[in-house]
Structures are given as C-alpha cells and as structure tokens.
Amino acid sequence: MYAQMVDTGTRVAGNELDAAEVRFQKRIDDGIRVEPQDWMPDRYRKTLIRQISQHAHSEIVGQLPEGNWITRAPSLKRKAILLAKVQDEAGHGLYLYSAAETLGISRDQMVDDLHSGKAKYSSIFNYPTLTWADVGAIGWLVDGSAIMNQIPLCRCSYGPYSRAMIRVCKEEAFHMRQGYDMLMSLCRGTPEQKQMAQDALNRWWWPSLMMFGPPDADSVHSEQSKQWKIKLFTNDELRQKMVDQTVPQAEYLGLTIPDADLKWNAERGHYDYGAIDWEEFYNVVKGNGPCNRERIATRKKAWDDGEWFREALVAHADKKSKSKLQAAA
Amino acid sequence: MKSEWALWEIFIRSQHGLAHRHVGSLHAPDAEMAINNARDVYTRRNEGVSIWVVKSIDIAASSPDDKAPLFDPANSKVYRHPTFFPMPEEVKGL
Numbered sequence: 370m371y372a373q374m375v376d377t378g379t380r381v382a383g384n385e386l387d388a389a390e391v392r393f394q395k396r397i398d399d400g401i402r403v404e405p406q407d408w409m410p411d412r413y414r415k416t417l418i419r420q421i422s423q424h425a426h427s428e429i430v431g432q433l434p435e436g437n438w439i440t441r442a443p444s445l446k447r448k449a450i451l452l453a454k455v456q457d458e459a460g461h462g463l464y465l466y467s468a469a470e471t472l473g474i475s476r477d478q479m480v481d482d483l484h485s486g487k488a489k490y491s492s493i494f495n496y497p498t499l500t501w502a503d504v505g506a507i508g509w510l511v512d513g514s515a516i517m518n519q520i521p522l523c524r525c526s527y528g529p530y531s532r533a534m535i536r537v538c539k540e541e542a543f544h545m546r547q548g549y550d551m552l553m554s555l556c557r558g559t560p561e562q563k564q565m566a567q568d569a570l571n572r573w574w575w576p577s578l579m580m581f582g583p584p585d586a587d588s589v590h591s592e593q594s595k596q597w598k599i600k601l602f603t604n605d606e607l608r609q610k611m612v613d614q615t616v617p618q619a620e621y622l623g624l625t626i627p628d629a630d631l632k633w634n635a636e637r638g639h640y641d642y643g644a645i646d647w648e649e650f651y652n653v654v655k656g657n658g659p660c661n662r663e664r665i666a667t668r669k670k671a672w673d674d675g676e677w678f679r680e681a682l683v684a685h686a687d688k689k690s691k692s693k694l695q696a697a698a
Numbered sequence: 699m700k701s702e703w704a705l706w707e708i709f710i711r712s713q714h715g716l717a718h719r720h721v722g723s724l725h726a727p728d729a730e731m732a733i734n735n736a737r738d739v740y741t742r743r744n745e746g747v748s749i750w751v752v753k754s755i756d757i758a759a760s761s762p763d764d765k766a767p768l769f770d771p772a773n774s775k776v777y778r779h780p781t782f783f784p785m786p787e788e789v790k791g792l
Contacts, residue, residue, distance in 0.1 A: 406761060453742075463739050476702060540743075682727040682731060686727040686728035686731070690728070
C-alpha cells in the first residue's frame with residue numbers, strides 16, 4: 370500500500386455528527402461520488418489530502434530505487450523498458466498531485482511537506498536496490514502489492530482520486546509484468562543469475578508485506594476510512610490476497626519464499642504466513658530505514674538544482690506574453 | 699523568487715471524429731509548455747491525436763448548489779425522448 374497509517378483526525382468525544390455530515394455519509398453510502406466543489410467534512414478533506422499526497426510522494430520517491438539501474442540495465446531493451454516504467458511513476462505522481470490539489474492544497478506546499486519530512490511516503494522505497502534482480506523484484510512484488518491496493522481504490526468515494534487510480538491501474542499492470550518477465554529470464558539463466566533472483570526475493574519479501582501497513586488490530590484509522598470509502602479492504606485482507614497470489618508465482622519461477630512458516634491452510638483456503646517484524650516497519654517509517662535520508666536528500670537536490678530552470682521558463686513565458694501584448698497594441 | 703506555475707486543464711481528442719475529453723490537469727508556465735507536458739503526462743500510450751490546454755482559472759463552472767434548478771426541469775419532460783411515443787409494430791421506418 371502506497372499510503373500507510375493515514376491519520377483520519379480525531380472526533381471530539383460525545384460530539385455527534387451534525388446534519389450536514391449525516392447527509393454527506395448518506396451520499397457516500399448510496400455510492401454517489403464526492404466532487405471537488407461539493408461540501409465535505411473537514412476531516413474527510415484533510416484525511417484525503419494526507420492519503421493522496423502520501424500516495425503521490427510514494428510514486429515520485431519510488432522512481433529513485435529503480436532509476437538507480439537505468440544506466441546499468443543489461444541490454445538496450447531492458448533499459449528502454451525501465452525508462453518507460455520510471456517515467457510512468459513520474460506520471461502517476463503527477464496525476465495524484467493534481468487530484469490532491471482539487472482539495473485545496475498547493476503543489477508547492479506538498480513538495481515542501483515531503484522535503485521537510487512532514488509528509489510520509491511508502492516505507493518500501495527506503496530499501497536499497499543492490500542488484501539488477503532487485504528491479505525485477507520491485508516490479509513483481511512492490512507494484513504487485515500496489516495494484517492489490519489500488520484496484521479497489523478505483524471505486525473510492527472521491528471522484529478525482531478514483532479517476533487517477535483508474536489511469537494508474539491501467540499502466541501498473543505493465544510494471545508488474547515487466548518485473549516478472551525479468552525474473553523469468555534470470556531464473557532460466559545461469560545458477561548465479563537464479564541465485565541473484567532468489568537473493569532479491571529474500572530481501573524484498575518482508576518489506577513488501579509490510580507495505581500494506583500495520584495489522585488490523587493496530588490500525589486505528591481504518592474504520593473511519595472504510596466508512597468514507599477511501600479504503601475498501603483492511604490491511605490484513607489485502608496482505609493475505611498478496612500472499613495467496615504470489616506463492617504460486619514464486620513456485621513457477623522455482624524460487625523459495627523466505628518464510629519457514631508459510632504453508633497452505635486448506636481449512637481457511639489461504640496461505641498461513643509467519644510473523645512480520647513490525648519493529649523494523651516502525652523504524653523505517655520513523656526515518657531510520659537503510660535509505661530514508663538518501664532518498665529525501667536526492668529529491669531535495671533535484672528540486673533545488675531545477676530551480677533556476679523553473680524560473681527561466683517563467684521569465685521566458687512572461688517575456689513572450691509581454692511582446693505579444695506590445696504587438697497587439 | 700518563488701512563483702508556482704499556473705494550473706492547466708488538459709483535453710485530449712482520442713481519435714479523429716471524437717470530441718476532446720477532459721483527462722486531468724497539470725502545472726506549466728505557459729500554454730506551449732502545458733502542451734509539451736500534457737504530451738508526456740497524458741499520452742504516453744497513443745491516447746491522443748490532439749491536445750487542448752485551458753488555464754483552470756479561466757473555466758467557469760456551475761455550482762453543486764445549482765444542481766436542482768439547472769437539471770431538475772428536464773426530469774419532467776419525458777416526451778423529449780423518442781421512447782415516450784409507442785409506435786405500432788406494423789409501421790416501419792419510425
């Protein structure tokens with residue numbers, strides 16, 4: 370999940386929903402989409418700004434681990450594919466920033482919040498891409514998890530968010546497949562190449578499961594988000610879906626999922642899986658993952674280095690519109 | 699200096715003969731850059747053959763509060779639809 374632990378704000382105890390909020394909830398229950406100009410409770414607006422901007426930041430920061438391999442892709446074909454994929458991530462970030470802006474926050478404010486550390490992005494992008502196989506594992510597992518989360522969001526209650534999700538999901542399927550395709554090549558290659566794929570799976574498996582966020586028992590904001598239909602399945606439901614879908618895919622590759630407790634549970638009709646190290650997750654969220662500082666430093670540098678260029682484009686646009694006015698006079 | 703680029707609404711014509719459709723928005727310093735950016739953001743997979751860009755600020759929109767006065771009157775005018783008039787089956791070409 371690209372948005373983790375989104376705060377839904379706190380309701381003042383004993384404070385009943387007022388009439389407008391009741392009407393609003395009724396519209397959501399009836400499946401009517403909320404559009405930017407419609408009245409909405411302040412908490413709904415703020416929660417969505419947090420959720421959508423966190424999602425957007427994840428797309429943008431998510432370019433970095435893979436972008437790291439563009440110049441080192443093993444063939445021109447893989448390089449072209451990876452370039453297209455990373456460009457898509459930028460596009461996804463832009464669709465989402467636009468959706469968040471319809472709620473009344475400016476683009477610059479969101480960028481500032483990312484750089485200052487006020488806004489979060491998904492914990493998963495704070496892990497390093499050590500080998501080429503990691504790029505495949507990200508497409509397969511990370512984009513796979515993202516799709517799992519994003520497909521239901523195509524039906525979420527906020528119109529601009531749901532429309533952005535529809536565009537993103539269409540493109541995301543390519544991301545997952547190119548990752549799996551890359552791992553198929555490695556697994557059919559030399560023993561060393563297959564080992565490289567196994568090593569990537571070993572390192573990305575658990576962080577991918579953590580992407581869905583804390584267990585349901587510990588997700589304090591889930592209930593409100595579900596009521597507002599900006600979250601349609603719980604963290605554990607989505608995580609289970611991910612495990613069930615991925616185990617046969619790993620078997621096909623001939624890779625072993627690094628979980629000794631993983632086994633099919635015929636009674637439940639699902640795979641049981643081992644305990645997740647939540648301490649690691651919270652540590653990464655707090656900013657102490659392997660790459661947190663590097664990721665934000667890279668984003669800030671790109672923003673700062675581009676400042677003169679952004680300004681130059683504005684100066685050019687001003688000059689052109691002035692000369693147009695003069696010509697018209 | 700810090701000035702945020704204007705917001706533009708993007709419309710794409712998907713195939714010849716179809717109308718431009720709103721696809722989303724983006725920031726750009728001028729119309730030319732808005733078209734360039736729209737090409738990259740909204741047409742990476744042959745989605746379009748033509749792009750319109752309009753400054754968001756220049757779009758006038760109806761208010762959600764006006765929904766009833768604007769659109770309710772049409773509800774009672776079912777005779778505007780051809781299905782309102784039952785036609786004898788044996789008569790052709792209607």
